[in-house]
Amino acid sequence: xxxxxxxxxxxxxxxxxxxxxxxxxxxxxxxxxxxxxxxxxxxxxxxxxxxxxxxxxxxxxxxxxxxxxxxxxxxxxxxxxxxxxxxxxxxxxxxxxxxxxxxxxxxxxxxxx
Amino acid sequence: xxxxxxxxxxxxxxxxxxxxxxxxxxxxxxxxxxxxxxxxxxxxxxxxxxxxxxxxxxxxxxxxxxxxxxxxxxxxxxxxxxxxxxxxxxxxxxxxxxxxxxxxxxxxxxx
Numbered sequence: 001x002x003x004x005x006x007x008x009x010x011x012x013x014x015x016x017x018x019x020x021x022x023x024x025x026x027x028x029x030x031x032x033x034x035x036x037x038x039x040x041x042x043x044x045x046x047x048x049x050x051x052x053x054x055x056x057x058x059x060x061x062x063x064x065x066x067x068x069x070x071x072x073x074x075x076x077x078x079x080x081x082x083x084x085x086x087x088x089x090x091x092x093x094x095x096x097x098x099x100x101x102x103x104x105x106x107x108x109x110x111x112x113x
Numbered sequence: 114x115x116x117x118x119x120x121x122x123x124x125x126x127x128x129x130x131x132x133x134x135x136x137x138x139x140x141x142x143x144x145x146x147x148x149x150x151x152x153x154x155x156x157x158x159x160x161x162x163x164x165x166x167x168x169x170x171x172x173x174x175x176x177x178x179x180x181x182x183x184x185x186x187x188x189x190x191x192x193x194x195x196x197x198x199x200x201x202x203x204x205x206x207x208x209x210x211x212x213x214x215x216x217x218x219x220x221x222x223x224x
Binding site: 004035040041042043044045090092098099101102104105106107 | 119122144145147149154155156157158159162164202204206211212214215216217
């Protein structure tokens with residue numbers, strides 16, 4: 001069974017603080033993604049990666065950095081968290097970049113106060 | 114780039130009735146189409162996928178119709194039951210990495 005696990009599942013952060021969301025997959029997939037979910041907006045792509053040590057910008061990368069130290073791990077970093085970054089964040093993986101199922105983690109709820 | 118409109122945003126149907134969710138997209142080169150289901154507090158799970166050369170696909174009480182001429186994709190849950198209550202997303206896949214999600218439809222099946 002494909003598995004994508006995220007940590008933490010929930011976090012409260014202060015404005016201006018640093019937040020790191022972690023994702024680990026055991027699918028042996030090359031592609032990993034970070035999405036943000038907001039009410040009324042569906043899911044929007046923040047960053048993605050198709051190989052270790054390389055990341056690419058998605059549709060809404062401003063205010064976020066990503067790190068892919070290995071095939072299994074993909075992190076999302078908020079260097080200076082802001083109120084507008086309060087959302088649910090989902091990590092996903094896929095075997096290739098197109099025509100393949102996305103396997104999602106259960107999400108990380110971030111509240112910035 | 115690809116634009117996706119999904120409707121309705123909210124849908125309530127009695128148990129046993131059908132529920133229809135519709136998406137329109139703009140990129141005629143879209144090759145793959147997905148429907149994902151999100152249950153409360155969980156991530157998204159693939160419901161069905163269709164390739165662009167398929168007009169109709171049926172699986173386990175679900176029917177996906179693809180109208181390429183009108184760039185419209187629909188999901189029909191026949192005989193919905195309370196366990197189908199969830200948020201449903203359409204997701205056209207235009208090319209490498211670029212899966213665009215609709216805004217979702219909150220389906221509530223009334224027992």
